[in-house]
Amino acid sequence: MIEPTGPREAQLIETSNILLDARRTGVLIDDLPVELRPTTMDEVYFVQGLIAQAYTTPEDGIGGWKIGAPNPEATPAYAPLPKVWIAPSGALLSGSQWRYRGLEAEIAFLLGADLPPRSDTPYTREEVLAAVASCHPVIEVLESGLLDPMKADRMSMLADLQMHGGLVYGAPVPEWQSIDWTQETVALAVDGSIRVERTGSNTSGDFVKLLPWLANEGAIRTRGLYAGQWITTGSWTGNTLAMGQSSVDVRFHTAGRVTLRYSVED
Structure with a gap:
């Protein structure tokens, strides 16, 4: 991990402030200035950390x-989830902050025990x-300070919490360890009309492998994973x-x- 210092650190602090202002005011930007990307x-991850701090206590x-x-085969990427943006199934999302309204169907895991950073021996998948x-x-609800995050520079989008805007969770899955995820089908419907229906479609393939990767490779930034935290593991349906x-x-x-349900004045 290389922490920015000096003038570059100041530039990245400005980056986080621009993205935060866009999210908070609703005055969205097309992209960051080139020198601030x-x-x-x-x-x-440095910019993500600054943005996340603004939404946490x-x-x-x-x-x-x-x-x-x-x-x-790709190296995973991750972003923090502010606790205040997590809600149970049936949540009503209302207010001007819901502008982009992107949706992704995912599978998430709730931790029941701590996994603090461990430098001597990496955590195994079983652990x-x-x-x-x-x-x-x-x-996963997608929001951004970018007007169209899919058209902006990829690093700008990743820095803006990877478009994260909220997480709405359903009931626990019984005996989830026995599910053949390669054969699992998901359908995402909006107003009763199925918009996406796919099978075994998580883009990372064996998405369960992301958990030990985060516990080990990600620990330098996450400072460990802890009981009560959610880990969501990527889209099955696209955006x-x-x-x-x-x-x-x-x-x-x-x-x-x-x-979930939106009640937003367009």
């Missing part, structure tokens, strides 16, 4: 982490899974956009259902 993942800290990879309290279907008055329903064949 992160150029490495260390810089991305000692009582409402980091609620967990989102992690994913665009394909099974990390033993720390999982439960598995849940979730909807689907909703209207201001929409009901959203995600159904996994085995892993259950999760819903």
Whole structure:
């Protein structure tokens, strides 16, 4: 990990302030000025940390982490989840902050035990899974300070919490360890119309491997994973956009259902 210093640190602090102002005021930007865009993942994570701090308090800290990879061979990328943005199924999302309204169906894990940083011996997959309290279907809600984050520079999008805007979770999945995720089907519907339906479609392939990766490789930034934190593991459905008055329903064949509703004046 290379921490920015001197003039570059000042530039990246300005980067975080620009993205925060855009999110808070609703005056979105097309992209960051070229000189303020992160150029490495260390810089991305530095900016993410500053943005996340603005949405956390000692009582409402980091609620967990989102992690994913665009394909099974790619290095995963992650971002913090502010606790105040996590809600149970059936949540009503209202207010001017819901502008982009992107939706992704995902599978998330709630930790029941701590996994503090460990430098001597990496955590095994079995050790990390033993720390999982439960598995849940979730909807990741995508928001951004960027007008169209899919058209902006990728490093700008990643720095802006990877477009994270909220996490809505469904009921625990019984016996989730026995599910064949390669055969698991998911459907995402908006206002009763199925917009996406796929099978075994998490882009990282064996998405469970992301948990030990985060516990080990990510620990330099996360400072460990802890009981009560959520780990969501990447999209099964891509990015689907909703209207201001929409009901959203995600159904996994085995892993259950999760819903939310928007009430936003466009």
